Amino acid sequence: MRTTSIPDRLAANSYVTDEEQPHIRVDQELARRTGCGDRLIAVCPAKVYTREADGTVGVEHAACLECGACFAVADPGVLEWTYPRGGFGIAFREG
């Protein structure tokens, strides 16, 4: 199989991005204090989270596959995580 990078694979997916209301927010202060940023970065299969140069956790919410793994492993309060508004977000064509 042609080896593909994660961005390549995500590009093959179909998304309806909600530009107005991001569905994930990180409490940076709490993330820093609990040190749970690395956990978020490692657990997310879509590479939604990245470590920014200033040490904060970046969020590329448009790539999200809506599995909820990050929310399950985050220390309480670090993430504000909901499903995107109805009709928005990932739209699987295979599943």
Add this chain to the structure above:
Amino acid sequence: MTAEPDFDVVVVGAGIAGCVTAYRLAQAGRSVALVERGAVPGSKNLSGGVLYSRGLEEVFPDLLERAPIERRITRNYLQLLNAESAVGIDYQDRRLAEPVNAVTVLRARFDPWLAEQCEEAGADLLSGVRVDEVLREDGRVVGVRAGEDELRAHVVVAADGVNSFVARGAGLRGREPLHHLALGVKAVVALPEERLRERFHLTGDEGVAYAVVGDCTRGVGGGGFLYTNRASLSVGVVLRLDDLVAKREDSAAVFDHFLAHPFVAPLLEGGEVVEYGSHLVAEGGLAMLGEVVTDGMVVVGDAAGLTINTGLTVRGMDLAVASGVAAASAVGQALDTGDTSRDGLAGYRRELLDSTAGRDLQTYAKAPAFLERERMYHDYGALLGDVLHRVYDHDLTPRRHLLDVARAELRRSPVRVRDLVRDGLAGVRAL
């Protein structure tokens, strides 16, 4: 009583559990709203894809002729994967074809068909609508709120999957311990149908399901799978969240490792990734099944934690069906008597646990703990691989009896005889 309900029943989530519940109730003449956050049903749903179909055939007798299924599974392949070797048990049986036992499905194609059946039976499908919370009055659930809109019903059915915010909002689920959850990472790899049939030795619409344990997860509790669809493969890993976090592994890297493994890569050769997805899996078995009934509400499918993972098979879809059937029956009776309180709906839990699926949950109650044994994921596969290597590798040393070879390899392996005996006994009891 305040406002008169808009519907007898509001079902949140048009996955398998929600559709089966809605279909049965609509068929019985109830007014049903089926609310789905995806723009179309199925667009948010993902599974490995092997559906044990007999339960669903009881709901839709012509399922196999009419529904968009991929292949009938007639071959099950269990593979123990090591870094340098793989040991497989290849089980093929015509008896699995007649009557059909399991089929592969792709949920983004399958769920729309289910939702269509609900509509034909008279349910109102509201797609592209995310339910934000349950409405309560005097402590009982009286409906749901979605944005500005409120939908009131005698009974709300939470069928919103493993993350169930609806069940959480109603106080029926709390924060789930991580060992009750696993992360599924999956790709669908397109492969021309002819090529796929040749590669997996399949005729017609027959299919194969691979269950893989060992090196595919880099030692993280869980396993890999590879299932044949009509003209594609569903391939992925299921990783226990507690172990993934404890081992600080990167889920995408584990998945890549599986795809690139020398015993997996050739099966994917020439294919093209057409979709990449992830979803949580309920892994706790019976221990995860919480409260499934409260005043004015029942919880079905993954939202209730209904999954059985034996290591060889992952089952959630057939349990979703069974819970939908049980819930529809109990909700129907509660509507008849006019008592939709917790007591009036209590029949659901009983029916669920009495069903075949419910009894299976009890049978496999010890499976999750058994599968937490670390040895399962590398040592046994490696031991077996080493024994077979000694058997087949004619390296000009004199041959020894199989028993001696096995003893010698066992001595070299980290597995102790007492582990073998203990795990063997535990396995026989748990599975």
